[in-house]
Amino acid sequence: MTASTVLYEPSKDGITTITINRPAVRNAVNHATSLKLAEAFQKFENDASQKVCIFTGAGTNFCAGYDLHEVAGNSTGEVAVGPVDKVNGAFGPMGPSRMQLSKPIIAAISGHAVAGGLELSLLADMRVVDTTAVFGVFCRRFGVPLIDGGTVRLPKVVGQGRALDMILTGRPVDAQEALAFGLANRVVPKGQAVEAARALARDLLGFPQKCMQADLVSAHYSAYDSPSLEDALRFEFARGALVVAEESVQGAKKFDKGAGRGGKFEKGKL
Structure with a gap:
């Protein structure tokens, strides 16, 4: 049986974990996966028993962006922006990128969070990253614009000057520079991002x-x-x-x- 490309794991303590599960392609998101991601976040938002969400990627990468193999197979680019108009603008090509949830989201990031993956990470209210994390507008190289909130959310998080540095150059930003930018909230040793995000989530559960x-x-x-x-x-x-x-x-x-x-x-x- 083929494993689901999005794992939704609620818990009795009120912490839901949502995982992009396409490690063979660095968790790149295709059309079907984007819809599953949007559905997962809507499910979390609607479940009163779940208070905090941890958002992560399977394996050693968070998300390498939209699956360009799928885009390459459609000359009009329709696949890449399909979800937007089909649900009255509630979802973006990456899925939940146009949402604004009322409960905390903590992204647990290792490896690549680039292009659309960077945009997905900006959906989170906090980003806990390990030392392997790399952020960047890598889609700059291929003429793929930011259409999942990158030009909107990134300047709000890091400021206009730093955002434009990342957006215009497409250069990689490692964990320590991301921390200095305010893009990362915590930097932890390799492989410990999810564990650290879970500890932070438990702290948040302790508040009214x-x-x-x-x-x-x-x-x-x-x-x-x-x-x-x-x-x-x-x-x-x-x-x-x-x-x-x-x-x-x-x-x-x-x-x-x-x-x-x-x-x-x-x-x-x-």
Whole structure:
């Protein structure tokens, strides 16, 4: 039986792992895989029991981008952009790249995260990378543009100047440079990205979830949707006000009893 090209693994503790499973082609994504990826992320978003997603690739690479063998077989390029119009613009050629989820996504990256794979990594809110990780707009060499959010998300993450350096030159960016750019949030030894991402996910589970999700959604809105500072501030207040009575009062009571004094954290919990 042929293994699925996308593995969806929820867990009892609320951490879902989504894995691109095409290691023989460095997890390059074809049309069928893109649809499965989009379906997997939508499933995670809709499942209230799952709180944090780890996004990774099977084997030694995260994702080498769109499968250019499939693009080469279609002279019009229709295959490469098929998913976009078929679902009212909700999905991109790489699958979930046009989504903006309300729950944290942590990408666990080793090896190549290039071209469309770089764009998929930008769907994540945090990127934990091992020392083998390489980012880059490698599609620059072949005349394939960034159409999965690379020109939108990358400048928001690393700034316009650094983003244009990567976008225009297509050059490789290793783990340490990615960390300096802010593209990587953590660098860990070879082969430990998933384990480190899982530890980070467990830390996030220790916090009041509605409050964390409200702040995440507000940050997304400010970065991508808000037309003005005033609008972003209003949105932030409206989202935050909804959780104050439910979670903030209880948190304040814990502080009043001595928890978390002096900025103390214990494995993500007060």
